[in-house]
Amino acid sequence: MKTFVFTTTRDNKVPRSFFEALTYGGSLEGSEIIALVAGPLSQDQETEMQKFGRGQIFHFNQALPQWYDTFYYLHLIQSFFDEKGEPDLVVLGASEINQVLGPQIALKLSAGYVARVISLPIQQAPWRVKRYAYSGKIISHVELKTEKAVFLLSANVLSPIELGAGNFELWNALPAKGEGVEVLEIKRPESKQLLTEARIIVSGGRGMRGPEYWKPLEELAEALGGATACSRPVSDEGWRPHHEHVGQTGKIVAPDLYIACGISGAIQHLAGISGSRVIVAINKDPEAPIFQAAHYGIVGDVHKVLPVLVEAARRLK
Amino acid sequence: MKIAVCISNVPDTTTRIKTDASGQKIDLSGVQWILNPWDELALTRAIELKEQNVGMIDEIVVVMVAPSYGEATLRKALAVGADRAIRIDNDPADSYEAAFELASYFADQPADLIFTGIESADFNGSATGAMLSLLAGIRFMPGVSGVFLEGGQTIVHQEINGMSLRLKVSPPLILNVQKGIAIVPRIPAMRGIMAARTKPLTVLSPKKAGACAQVIAYESLPPKAAAKMIEEDNAAMLIEVLHNEAKVI
Numbered sequence: 029m030k031t032f033v034f035t036t037t038r039d040n041k042v043p044r045s046f047f048e049a050l051t052y053g054g055s056l057e058g059s060e061i062i063a064l065v066a067g068p069l070s071q072d073q074e075t076e077m078q079k080f081g082r083g084q085i086f087h088f089n090q091a092l093p094q095w096y097d098t099f100y101y102l103h104l105i106q107s108f109f110d111e112k113g114e115p116d117l118v119v120l121g122a123s124e125i126n127q128v129l130g131p132q133i134a135l136k137l138s139a140g141y142v143a144r145v146i147s148l149p150i151q152q153a154p155w156r157v158k159r160y161a162y163s164g165k166i167i168s169h170v171e172l173k174t175e176k177a178v179f180l181l182s183a184n185v186l187s188p189i190e191l192g193a194g195n196f197e198l199w200n201a202l203p204a205k206g207e208g209v210e211v212l213e214i215k216r217p218e219s220k221q222l223l224t225e226a227r228i229i230v231s232g233g234r235g236m237r238g239p240e241y242w243k244p245l246e247e248l249a250e251a252l253g254g255a256t257a258c259s260r261p262v263s264d265e266g267w268r269p270h271h272e273h274v275g276q277t278g279k280i281v282a283p284d285l286y287i288a289c290g291i292s293g294a295i296q297h298l299a300g301i302s303g304s305r306v307i308v309a310i311n312k313d314p315e316a317p318i319f320q321a322a323h324y325g326i327v328g329d330v331h332k333v334l335p336v337l338v339e340a341a342r343r344l345k
Numbered sequence: 346m347k348i349a350v351c352i353s354n355v356p357d358t359t360t361r362i363k364t365d366a367s368g369q370k371i372d373l374s375g376v377q378w379i380l381n382p383w384d385e386l387a388l389t390r391a392i393e394l395k396e397q398n399v400g401m402i403d404e405i406v407v408v409m410v411a412p413s414y415g416e417a418t419l420r421k422a423l424a425v426g427a428d429r430a431i432r433i434d435n436d437p438a439d440s441y442e443a444a445f446e447l448a449s450y451f452a453d454q455p456a457d458l459i460f461t462g463i464e465s466a467d468f469n470g471s472a473t474g475a476m477l478s479l480l481a482g483i484r485f486m487p488g489v490s491g492v493f494l495e496g497g498q499t500i501v502h503q504e505i506n507g508m509s510l511r512l513k514v515s516p517p518l519i520l521n522v523q524k525g526i527a528i529v530p531r532i533p534a535m536r537g538i539m540a541a542r543t544k545p546l547t548v549l550s551p552k553k554a555g556a557c558a559q560v561i562a563y564e565s566l567p568p569k570a571a572a573k574m575i576e577e578d579n580a581a582m583l584i585e586v587l588h589n590e591a592k593v594i
Binding site: 036038095096098099102123124125127128129130131132134135136139140141142143144156158161162163164166167170171172173210211212214216222228252270273276277278285295296299305309319320321322325326327328329332333336337339340344 | 356358359361362364371382383386439440441444466467468469470471472473475476478479480484485487488490500503504505506507508509510511512513514515521524525528555556557558559560561562563564565566569570572573574575576577580581583584585586587588591593594
């Protein structure tokens, strides 16, 4: 069984979700990995690739289009399949780009598509996997009617395992030209980490009282090497930028650690964080629903608690 | 110019989701159905565009693939401001089946701008728009957080993979919309509700391509232990516990 894994690079790096997908694909019986990494990479990333790699990993070492052009990526992947053969299974790590590509690759391969897969397959013929449904309120078992399958993994469903068995080589193709789109402006966000990929997230809600009180929250995120986020009312009020909004209509995140500061835990917010491994709630209201979802909690004033946490986190380092 | 908004009928966010006696189906009794939150924002933006660009947009059509119980939500979309509604009479088991019905419809009834929400709050597959694009052969714009019309051109704000872009593109387009496309969803006013009663709602027979995937069982979430509480005066303990016990920092 040929298993295809794909990722694009960002800031010359491979996202962790790629190694999660490699580990997933490599855990299946009879699976032979053939992977494609598109975009420039820094030197140290090639070492990472050797460490976590398995099977054959090909590197398309060219600058990627400025805007997200689905024709470009589909053409690239199609050229790859034309040369290396069509896979039986495609495993994609959680990323916004894979979320768009997955359904289209599935159509190209006449494969069944399952998004947000949370476990290794229950069985392989026919394919049967588990995923979250109804915004994380229930787990569904999905069975495919097709021989081929495309799985988009949820973030953080497994930890990448070092195998050091990857063969890494360059691969080239003539890229398709995206036409009819004019790029007027490109902005890079202030935060380096993507929320959807961050391992640690410190998030603030209305209980923070106002944008001027965000400093200790940012300091805690920085001390822990994490990213900052917020609840919907906070982004709607304009206290924080929209791209920080975590919740049903914002970003769906699955970090190792999610620290909710002054967030009451509306069901829409919980829908966005239910995949987190450990949730910490800090809130002055002991009845706040966030404590039902949390693994650790402090009932107290965030403005008193946060500076203490910042200091302790810095000491830990 | 014609705008189509693909809308989905989903259980209200606060609905408790439980299975029926068989364990294989969601118990839909007592479910309150709503317009999928992202589709609601897409529709809101479509209406704003029509209001802001007087005379430019001929009509806004809402299209849904659903059984008859979806019609209440379609009527709501009409009350909010859509001009007419289409219901394709199928209960799709997966995104492919839904996308196939939509692609067949748009092959027959093209639109310049087709809005799809980034995901539906029931299956959360985030796949229908991308599949529709490939099946219909229409350019796909993912991660759309803003859309404006300027002299026959469409200006699209795209936020994806940590990048924020402003692009100029020509229709036809499928705009997969997310947060930011509109801020406050429109709610129906009394006049709109009255008008919706006489706006056309057409039911079309499905093509029934068949699904590639189906849910065969549901499983409840594993029970969660109560949160371990730490005293406010002892807050620094939290960092220690996260380091030594939870091992996440």
